[in-house]
Amino acid sequence: MDVLRRHLLREGHIDKPEVMELVDRATKIMRKCLSLLTFEDEEPNVIRIKEPVIIVGDIHGQFYDLIHMFEKVVDQRKLPNSNILFLGDYVDRGNYSIEVCIFLFALKICFPKQVTLLRGNHESVAMTEHFTFREEVLRKYDNDESVYEAFIESFESMPLAADVNGDYLCMHGGISPDLVTVEDINKIDRFVEPPLQGFLCDLLWSDPCTDKEARSARFTKNHERE
Numbered sequence: 001m002d003v004l005r006r007h008l009l010r011e012g013h014i015d016k017p018e019v020m021e022l023v024d025r026a027t028k029i030m031r032k033c034l035s036l037l038t039f040e041d042e043e044p045n046v047i048r049i050k051e052p053v054i055i056v057g058d059i060h061g062q063f064y065d066l067i068h069m070f071e072k073v074v075d076q077r078k079l080p081n082s083n084i085l086f087l088g089d090y091v092d093r094g095n096y097s098i099e100v101c102i103f104l105f106a107l108k109i110c111f112p113k114q115v116t117l118l119r120g121n122h123e124s125v126a127m128t129e130h131f132t133f134r135e136e137v138l139r140k141y142d143n144d145e146s147v148y149e150a151f152i153e154s155f156e157s158m159p160l161a162a163d164v165n166g167d168y169l170c171m172h173g174g175i176s177p178d179l180v181t182v183e184d185i186n187k188i189d190r191f192v193e194p195p196l197q198g199f200l201c202d203l204l205w206s207d208p209c210t211d212k213e214a215r216s217a218r219f220t221k222n223h224e225r226e
Contacts, residue, residue: 004106008099009067016141019102023150026105029112030157045160045186047116053083053164058120061094061132066103079107080114085162088120088172088204092131098140101151116162120172121204123155124194156191160203176202 091097
């Protein structure tokens with residue numbers, strides 16, 4: 001990780017064969033169970049994480065900001081002494097989405113049980129084609145669609161939510177009217193392009209409503225955690 005970090009900080013390039021292997025290995029890890037099982041072979045949609053944990057929000061292709069966060073917080077905790085949870089939106093907008101993904105996937109490979117990468121709404125075909133990630137991949141890898149497709153497969157393998165110490169339920173977007181218990185999230189087929197509405201869409205997209213909207217909205221009680 002130290003060598004890779006220095007190389008990327010100097011704007012070093014990672015060749016296609018190494019990128020494809022990195023993405024493939026990270027994808028396989030995220031598809032296999034390293035935590036609480038709900039299905040025989042899959043890492044569940046909801047990952048159980050114990051404290052201490054560092055939680056990081058949107059990165060959006062800002063590799064140097066990501067490294068700055070590591071310098072300020074993560075390096076002091078020293079993985080694997082602390083867990084780290086990323087809440088999605090690793091790509092688009094910034095110019096270094098590839099570098100962000102390479103760094104985070106390498107981190108996941110080195111510390112598979114300590115590093116959790118949740119999916120955000122930008123980890124999708126619709127958003128990466130509309131914004132900058134697909135264009136960046138094709139520009140940096142000679143218009144090779146297979147590299148882009150490998151990244152999309154990895155995005156679809158990312159879990160959707162995290163239960164932190166039984167106290168916090170984390171996801172990129174928000175809760176859904178279809179959410180009654182945490183285990184409902186584990187019933188979702190996440191290995192797809194997010195639909196325009198429904199449970200999966202809500203987890204990736206749903207923002208908190210305003211106070212005015214909340215006063216008139218109809219809410220139902222969630223089941224208490226046993």
